[in-house]
Each structure stands twice: as structure tokens, then as C-alpha cells.
Amino acid sequence: MGKERNLASEQDIISACIDNDSRAQKMLFENYAPKMLGVCARYCSNMEDAKDALHEGFIKVFQRIENFKGTSTLETWMTRLMINTSIDHFKKSTKYLHFEDSEKVHEYGNDDTSYILNLEDDEEVRLSDLYKIIAQLPDGYRMVFNLYAIEGYSHNDIAKELKISTGTSKSQLARARMMLKKLVKEQLNIG
């Protein structure tokens, strides 16, 4: 029996994961999996797909962890991998992604003031309700909204990532916001 490695710090865990140490892999998984599942769930329309994306994402994490240089935090690096995996997973299972024509964007409006919500000061929004609402977005809307509003990507970055035009990205975002506002009002009674 070999001596068990000291896994006190994150760097120790990373080093052990590079050596394919299953105990370190389990620790890393247990530390980050719930948060990463939250990321995947935002991009996938159902929990089964989210778990599949999480599974694929962690396979990539353990395969590529030796490439992690430490220029960002491990969580940021993993989140980025999970987003890419979720998008890949989505592309793989969906050959024909339906993005509507960007010319019609004006129909939905692109004025930021259109998307302001009035919340009560003490109003609490349940996390599960928000996941449920975002899962109801069409896949194209959901991708663009997540990348733009939550991850902070620019429309140019989104266009490159999803291989669409910036106009399409903008129109998808506008439609997503419109739909979200409508769903929030209907289902959470926030308007």
C-alpha cells in the first residue's frame, strides 16, 4: 500500500488529479460539482442534459487539468469548461438550431428600460423558480441570454462562439428578455 498523499490545499488536489489520484478527483468533484451543475443547468433545458453536460465537463477537467496554469482561479477555469461543454452538448444533440431573423429585432424593442422590473424591497425570488423560467426559453434564446447577461460576453464573442451573426445575437437577446419578462410576470408576479 502506498502512502496517502496530503491533499490539504487546492494545489495538492490539482497535483494529485494530474497523477490520476481517484481520492483527489473525488474531492475536487465534491467541492465544485454542485456549483458546476448550476452552470450547466442554466444552459440546458432539462436536468438530464445538465447532468450529462456536467459529466462530460468533469471528464474534460480531469483530462486537461495539467493545462491549468493558475492564471485564473480553478473555479473560473472550470466554469469556462462547463459552459463550452454545455454549448457543445447542445450543438451535438441539436443539428438544426433555430435562430430567428435579426431584421425583426425592432419588433421586440432593444431599449434597456423596457426590461426594468419593479420588485418589493423584501421580495425574495426562489432560485428554483428562476431555473424553471430560464429552462422554458428556446435553446437559442437561452444560450445568448446566459452568455451575455450572466457570463458577460460581448455580442461579438457570442457570435463567434455560436457561429451566428452579431445581429442575430442581439435579436436573440432582445427576444429572450421579452420572454423572460413575460414569464416572470406570469409565474412570479413580478412586473
Added chain:
Amino acid sequence: MAKNKKHIDDLFKDNLQGSQLPLDGSEWNRLFDELHPKKKKRFAWWWFGIGFLLVSALGLLYFTVNPTSTVSQTLVENGAALEENVNEKKENRSDKVEVEAEVETEGERVQNIENGGGTRTDVASKNSEQREKRKDKNSGGKSTEQAISKSTNAGGQSTVSKGNGTIPVKTQTPNTSGTARILLKRSDLISVLAKTAIDIPWRFNPYGAPLLTLDEQVDQRPTPFYITLDKMVDSLDIDKTFIEPYIGLSLGGSRLNQNLNSDILNYTTYRTRNESSGFLPNLGFDIGAGFKGMQIASGLKYLEKGQQNSPQFTYEIYDSVRRVDAHGDTTYPRYNYRDTTINNVPSPRYRYMSIPISIGKTFYEGDKFDLSAGINTNIQILIGGTGTILNDELSLMSVQRLSSFNRLSLTYGGYFSAGYAINDRMKLKLLVRYDADALDMMKHKDISQKMSGLGTDLSVQFKLKK
């Protein structure tokens, strides 16, 4: 209460960014299994095959080994001695002494002389003249086992000469009418008989080994299988009998319907509703043989299976697609990008190489026409595919991704054929067959996709023997 203005983006960003969702333990177990796969002990089909070939080779060796190769000059000499005895027996037919010979294993190679009826006694040889001759011949250190002789005197007393001595054997009380049985190797007998030029009738017995009879009586005891394969095949006299080998080329096609059995309700509904069967071709090379009215045939065939979509074919996929949301609740989202139709979907085609095997029987045979029926099976290997099908998520999936399909396919079915003899060597054959998949086409635990249907082949057969 005070109102707080918040952009819709911020509502989601503030709440969802960095949020966590609970996991059960199965996720790690699944991941661990993939990260650290156990080496599966797969069934050693190769070893099974090698073992089969080895046993076959040994069997072939056993049946083709030539026992006459061990015949020595001694045997020939002993054969001469036996010849004398045979001649003696022929001369002494009035004594009604009968000689039997049979194939004998080496371990049992003894000789036994019997006289019919009476009690057994040990009797010394009294027919010394002939025995001494044989004794002298066998005394030079040669195998005593192979030194075989037999004699019967007028009084019915018998002795055995073995090697360089005379061995008294148990005989029954002598009488004038007896049966002498000699047990010796077939090869020995062949040598003897070659010398004696006695006409020996060959008989085929159910144990596989022909019995040699010198007289009318034949020992009916089971005998060991101890005859060379070439002799056996020669005795069949193939050219003059019933085997009629042929080769041929066939061209045809099948119209198949798919039988879907899926736990995924929408999948079954869409596949069944939207896909029709089509007539797809096959081209083959046949080799076969007729055998007393039976035909057995095999060969190599290229064939296609698939579905034929019409130009107006559409996948109508929309909100009815079931979703399980982040909380495990089943929902049917009202807004789904799939609420559209996809036109001109390429028809799925699956290309196979097949080894057909059929066994049939001719039930009518005229001067020119014949009619046959039989059963057939196909061992098929998937070699390629085109077009698209729905995957279990009701998304389009390219058939070119062969990893989603089982490479091996097996079919079963039956056929009816009509043949027309163009001349004494060539025959035209029209065949109608039914084929059904025995194995699933797709690798999916919830989807069983099998095809079945009617096909037809027109083939030209060329007899290899007039």
C-alpha cells in the same frame, strides 16, 4: 412597501451566478467508472474459434491417417499364411467352417477360434504342420501381435500361433461344423486379400466402417470407426450420384417495414407516422449445391436497408417534447425552438455486406421447370449509411454515425423459388423471400428497431457438373 427597480438581466445574474444545485452520489460513481474503467474480461471468442479449428484439424487428421503405412513385410507374410488358411477353408467347405474377419483395434488384437456349441477346453495344437510353418515365419523377433494365424483341423480343434510359440487357446468342444473368427486390422486384410484376389463384397454399416466378409456371415457387433476418409469418399462415387454444385449471380431488392418498439412515446409516434418503407436493392454472388432434391446455398451479398422519405416529408416536432426541468419536474415547455418543421430530410439508408445461408427442398421438378421452398438466414455486417434519423431526443442524427448502430445483424426467413433450365448447365431462378431482423438495429436500451419485409431476386445459376 418601497419598490426596487431591477433590470431583468440583473435579476437572473444576481441569483443564478454562483448558485449551486444538489447532486446525488450516483454522479460521482458514474464519473469514477469512466475515469477508472475496470478491465472487462470479455468472452474469448477467438479462443473458442481456435479450439474449434484445433478439434476439427485433429479430427481430420484422425480420419485421414493411413493405417496401411504400418504394414510390414511380416504382415504380408502373415497374410500369405492366412491366404493358405483361406484356401484351406475353401477346400474344406464340406466342414462348413466359416471365416469371419472384422476390423479390430490394436488393443484387442487377439485371435479367437470358436467351434459352435459344446464346452470350452484347453487343447494343444494338433495341426502342427501348418502351425509350424507360421511359427517359423514369426520367430525372427517380429511383432507377435501381428503374427496371426488360424487353423482348424478336421476334428474341429483349433489353436493359435503367436510369435515364436504356439499358444493354446480356449476353444469349444470340437465338432465338424464351426465358425472361425479372425480379428485383425483392416490393413492386414487388404494385404491378404490383395494376394488372394477373393472377391469381397463391401458393405456400409451404420458405424461408419465397412465390414469385410469372406463368407456369408458378418459380425454385427459395433466396430470402431477405422477407415480412411479418402476411401469413404471414394466409395460415395460423387460423380455418378447426387451432388450438383453450382455458382450464380443474383440481383434483387427488398421492401422493408420497420418494427419499432420504444419506451419513448413520441419517438415511436413520429417514426411510425412519418417514415414509409422503400424498395432497396441487393446484389449477390451465390454458391450452392443440390443434394438428393435438397439445396444448400451460401455466398456473399451487398444489400441496403432503410426508409424512403417522400419529398414532402417533414418532421413535425414541437412543444409536446417532454422536459425534465432543473428540479426534476416534468414540463412541456410552451416555447421550444423545435416548434418548426424540417423539410426534405434525407432518407436513411443502411448498407450491409451479408452472408446468406439457405436450405431448401425441390418439391416439383419437370424437364425445364422446378419449384423449391426453404428457409434462409443472413449474417449481415453494417458497412455504411447515409441520411438522417431521429435520435431519442427527437433531434436529427446522421446515419453516418455508425457507432449508434449495431454492426452485426442477423435475419431469418423463408423463400419460394421457381427455376427454368436454359440448357443443361444454366438455370434462371426467380426467388421471393421474406426476411426479418433478429437483432436490433440501434444501440439504444429504450428503442428496438427491426425491419422485416418481402424481397425478390433474379439469379442465373451455372452448374459445375453436367
